[in-house]
Amino acid sequence: MSQAHTARSSHSRFERHSRFERHSSFERARIRTGVAFLVPTTLLCILFIIVPLVNVVIYSFHDWNGVSKDMAYIGLDNYRMLPSTEGFWQMAVATLAFAVGTTALVIVLSFILALALDSKNRGRFTRGLFRTLWFFPCILSGSVVGIVWRIMYNYNNGVINAILKMAGLSPVNWLETYGLTNLAVIFAAVWAQAGLCIVIFLAGLQSISPELHEAAAIDGASMGQIRRHITIPMMAPSITINVLTTSIAAFKMYELPWLVSGGLPGYSTRLLTQRIYFFAFQSGKFGVGSALAVILILIITAISLVQLVVLRKREDIY
Amino acid sequence: MKVFKRVLGSLSLALSTAVFWLPIYYFVIGAFKKRTDIVKFPLVVRPEMISFDNYAYAIKKMKLFQALGNTGFITLVSLAMVVLFGSLAGFAIARINHRGFRIYYSSIIALMVIPFIGALIPLVVLIKNMGLYGSLWGNVLIQAAWNLPFSVFLYTGFMRTLPKELEEAAYIDGCSTFGVYLRIFLPLLKPVTATCLIRAGIGIWNDYLVSASILNNVRKPTLMVAIYAFFGQYVSEYGYAFAGIIMASLPIIALFALLQKYFIKGLVAGAIKG
Structure with missing residues (x-):
């Protein structure tokens, strides 16, 4: 014992x-x-990420012009005031249309391109070359892309209308037509973003084992059937990732759309990020600007959380 | 039929790529042409059209060398910090077995989500309070901080894949932890450092928001701010703008050409893992 x-x-x-x-x-x-x-x-x-993050929330509860010593606590008034600020709903519509339009076009375009590049008819060199060519605009800054596209869209002197005229069509007022200008801004953003998604899609496509396609082909599946029942389901994770990262990038974009359209005509292409910048540095309403910034952070955090959940689910794959 | 389909496929790929490259072709040839030629013959370049006047004017107007110096300084110093601090943190997280490091890692990775413009307003206030408004150092510190989470992510991921035996022998021989980092790991980090450099480098070089918000745009222009000199309400001289954006972009394009392989790797890793 x-x-x-x-x-x-x-x-x-x-x-x-x-x-x-x-x-x-x-x-x-x-x-x-x-x-x-x-x-x-x-x-x-x-110092440079967490403190500002806390401060932006604090500012959003205050009435402050950014300079004076006194910040008046006003609770949620900045948020309540937002819908009545000039052009708020146009901004909300423009931002959503821009994010959705850019994402949809980028995904469709880059998926088709990736499929074309993945085709076994292409050699390694051709594939690499075309991937680089399509990726190239992604290295250029938003300011560069914005300036180039603004010049291209110019009504009298731009290259796009010059081509339309050469083809016997009438020129289009790209930057001063409601609705069309939204599309014009989206095109520029798609041009700048597509390459990133192509690279991701291509990596995804090349990780699909060719035996799967061969087996399906032996069983008599048509090319369309193989696409629908093998390629697309196998690519679902890459599609999700690209949808989420592209929409995040679109919500964050500032100088590219601003340089292309300047938010015009009216408020029809003015985006959330541009309003944040305006309230803070042009009209000196730090409180209202911060409230908008908090909304942007919440939108992007929400999309990222979706991304995280999706990635957790497929962690076993890697 | 099959051959026909193949040719058609290749043709449409080549054609769509040509259309996609039209903007680049347009501004590259435009940079050598006079305004009237750009407008009248937008897609053509003939030997007699070519001149370097646009470049000469753009260099003066955008204070190219000053702007290049500022952008170069910001990019080099902040990249040095991103690589050094990121690899140190990644080493600690990946090679030292303690729960605290894993919790720390998750919190750092979570910071990658935050959009920069969301924190811009308080950042500008902070920089003013620190007395760094108008100084390149404020820009350097902001860029370093905002690029560190991704750098830590890359270095941690890479160093986790290295075998444990790597440092054991060194420890037995009496090497310090810092010595192990310096002599054993640092030499192995070249590929992941290349990924980190090109990925963060493009973002820092191309930055507009930080520079425009905290530097004096006249006295301390960076390249991406300087090209706005050609972009008043009335852009009249397209050739100047084209020459300006080409000179502002060339260095980062060269870096990309050098490190492209690593960039693609980092892109795919980032997309798959978070």
């Missing part, structure tokens, strides 16, 4: 000891060094 007791107690002492052992003095020194390694990253991220 007493012997058993000693054995148990010595056993538990051993266990406690081993738990301690796992973080031996060597381990503890390593952990201390590791923590030191995190210091610069942590400081920078706290």
